[in-house]
Amino acid sequence: MNNELPKIIILLGVPGSGKGTQAKRLCENYGYGHVSTGDLLRALDKDENADPADKEALAAMKAGKLVADDLIYKLAFNEIKKNLEDGKGSVLDGAIRTVVQAQKYQEFFEEIGVADSARTFEIRIADETVMTRLGIRLANEGKQRPDDDPEIMKKRLEQQGNEAVKPIREYYEAKGILTVIDGEPPIDEVTALVNEALK
Numbered sequence: 001m002n003n004e005l006p007k008i009i010i011l012l013g014v015p016g017s018g019k020g021t022q023a024k025r026l027c028e029n030y031g032y033g034h035v036s037t038g039d040l041l042r043a044l045d046k047d048e049n050a051d052p053a054d055k056e057a058l059a060a061m062k063a064g065k066l067v068a069d070d071l072i073y074k075l076a077f078n079e080i081k082k083n084l085e086d087g088k089g090s091v092l093d094g095a096i097r098t099v100v101q102a103q104k105y106q107e108f109f110e111e112i113g114v115a116d117s118a119r120t121f122e123i124r125i126a127d128e129t130v131m132t133r134l135g136i137r138l139a140n141e142g143k144q145r146p147d148d149d150p151e152i153m154k155k156r157l158e159q160q161g162n163e164a165v166k167p168i169r170e171y172y173e174a175k176g177i178l179t180v181i182d183g184e185p186p187i188d189e190v191t192a193l194v195n196e197a198l199k
């Protein structure tokens with residue numbers, strides 16, 4: 001991949017901010033590997049041969065809560081390493097949801113020598129927009145995931161809403177690697193803003 005591109009792109013944003021869609025586009029357009037901890041956890045849920053202790057940790061996900069940190073690190077670090085071995089950078093989609101996690105990832109980035117090649121984009125939308133988007137999605141497509149439910153979404157927003165994103169944003173702001181992207185406009189416009197920020 002282009003040497004000027006960061007090896008790690010961290011996407012922050014509340015559930016429903018569109019960061020998953022933007023992550024996929026970054027991967028298609030620039031050759032990154034997509035590290036979505038939500039996808040990795042759902043794959044684990046379906047995997048009959050998975051470690052039973054890991055599977056137990058997934059109960060939190062189904063209740064709209066955060067999953068234990070150790071499981072997140074195991075899944076995400078493995079993917080990031082695999083991508084590097086394949087000569088690819090990683091787009092981290094939802095992989096960092098607390099400052100404790102941000103610090104642990106930072107140590108890991110230092111260990112594998114990519115700490116100086118990391119950027120963070122926060123795709124920012126209001127919490128109210130999340131509920132509106134979920135309502136539209138449920139009306140159009142029906143329930144797509146176990147946690148697609150207005151009551152569970154309210155719980156997720158308590159732990160994963162803008163209040164929760166704020167200290168993580170501040171952590172990266174202090175490192176001078178944060179760009180805030182307005183996530184309210186239509187998808188293509190948000191992509192244009194992301195591409196602009198990468199230049």
Ligand code: AMP
Nearest residue numbers: 037038061065066067072094095096097
């Ligand atoms: P997502 O598909 O990104 O919306 O994630 C779905 C669910 O997976 C979240 O509501 C959490 O329960 C869990 N999850 C995903 N990433 C993390 C993380 N970094 N830390 C803790 N829990 C996570």
